Amino acid sequence: MNGIIVPLAVIAGLLVVIVVGGLIIKSKVSKFSQQAFGTKSFLEGYNEQKRKLSETPRSVHSMTPIYLPRILKDFPEFDYERYRIQAQSVLRGYLNAITTGSTATLPKDITVALKNHIQEIIENLYENNQRQYFTEPVIHDAQISRYIKNGVSVTVMFNVSVGMFAYTEDANGSVINGSKTEKLQTIYEVGLLYVQDVEKMGLYNENGLGLHCPNCGAPVRNLGMKFCEYCGSAVIEVNTRVWKFNSVEEQTQRRTPF
Numbered sequence: 001m002n003g004i005i006v007p008l009a010v011i012a013g014l015l016v017v018i019v020v021g022g023l024i025i026k027s028k029v030s031k032f033s034q035q036a037f038g039t040k041s042f043l044e045g046y047n048e049q050k051r052k053l054s055e056t057p058r059s060v061h062s063m064t065p066i067y068l069p070r071i072l073k074d075f076p077e078f079d080y081e082r083y084r085i086q087a088q089s090v091l092r093g094y095l096n097a098i099t100t101g102s103t104a105t106l107p108k109d110i111t112v113a114l115k116n117h118i119q120e121i122i123e124n125l126y127e128n129n130q131r132q133y134f135t136e137p138v139i140h141d142a143q144i145s146r147y148i149k150n151g152v153s154v155t156v157m158f159n160v161s162v163g164m165f166a167y168t169e170d171a172n173g174s175v176i177n178g179s180k181t182e183k184l185q186t187i188y189e190v191g192l193l194y195v196q197d198v199e200k201m202g203l204y205n206e207n208g209l210g211l212h213c214p215n216c217g218a219p220v221r222n223l224g225m226k227f228c229e230y231c232g233s234a235v236i237e238v239n240t241r242v243w244k245f246n247s248v249e250e251q252t253q254r255r256t257p258f
Contacts, residue, residue, distance in 0.1 A: 058185045060159045062143035071147055071156060075194075080144075083243065087158040087190040088139045090245045094118060094188075095134035095164070101126070111193065111246040118248075129171035137164035145189060154194040156243075159251070161187050191247035 064080075071078050086109060093106045097118050106115055125132055139162050146157035163185045167178030178184065213219075215233035227234055 056185060057140035057163055058161045058187050060141045060143045060161045060187065061145070062159075063146065064144040067144045067147040067156075071144075074149075074154070083156070083192055084142050084144075084158065087192065087245065088142050088160055090190055091139065091160050091162065091188050091248060092137060094248045095137055095162075098122060098125075099133050099135065101131070107245070109244055111244045114246050114248065125168075130168055130176070132168045133166070135165045137162050142190075155246075156192040158190045158192065159187050160190055161185075187251045189247075189249050189251055190245060191249075192243055193246040194243055 068080055071080075086107070090107055090110060093110075097103050097106055098121055101122050103115055103119050103122070106118065121132075139160060142158050142160040144156060145159040146155075148155040148157065163183050165178075165180060165182075166184040166186075167175050167180055170176050213228035213231065213233055216228060216231040218228055218230040
């Protein structure tokens with residue numbers, strides 16, 4: 001009989017310890033939740049925090065004050081506000097094309113390379129029996145992030161902050177990535193490339209290379225040159241400035257996945 005009573009007493013003691021420990025943990029969790037979220041329910045507070053974060057735009061680290069003066073020095077006619085708005089339009093077109101599975105409505109001021117890149121994304125999704133959706137996109141801000149000069153090519157990079165519902169479905173319509181109910185707040189970098197006028201050059205070159213002086217045939221090595229550095233002939237007639245958007249890339253390290 002005593003052999004039975006002893007184990008029962010041990011079990012009862014363990015139960016008391018577990019119950020007391022559970023109450024202590026619950027009390028601490030409630031206290032933490034109250035301090036962190038303003039409510040004693042940790043789950044309720046966590047879900048509310050997720051909701052707030054899903055509605056909070058990602059901040060754009062603007063380098064516009066630094067790079068815009070340099071851009072205007074190289075290209076006095078550069079219309080910053082126009083291209084800033086167009087960068088947002090290009091991002092909307094990019095998201096819409098992937099969502100609808102069609103590049104038919106993409107903006108005209110993008111390069112063939114970017115259009116082909118978007119088409120490749122659509123085809124890869126199709127081959128994997130998947131559909132990717134970006135719905136209800138709201139663009140919060142767009143600012144210059146980088147200014148890249150590489151030989152005779154120049155690229156102005158815009159960081160564009162956007163909030164939307166982003167998710168991928170499989171062939172059965174099941175969500176395999178993202179969420180239909182919780183927004184994604186993220187940043188895309190949209191590249192604006194300086195290229196030569198395709199019509200006047202009589203060829204298409206994504207990097208804007210291959211321009212020559214109409215008089216002596218010497219290469220025009222620097223963007224914006226108005227006179228040939230070899231013979232002094234005017235080259236402004238063929239060095240027409242044309243800006244096209246050539247890249248869209250999500251900055252995944254700055255995304256909030258809810």
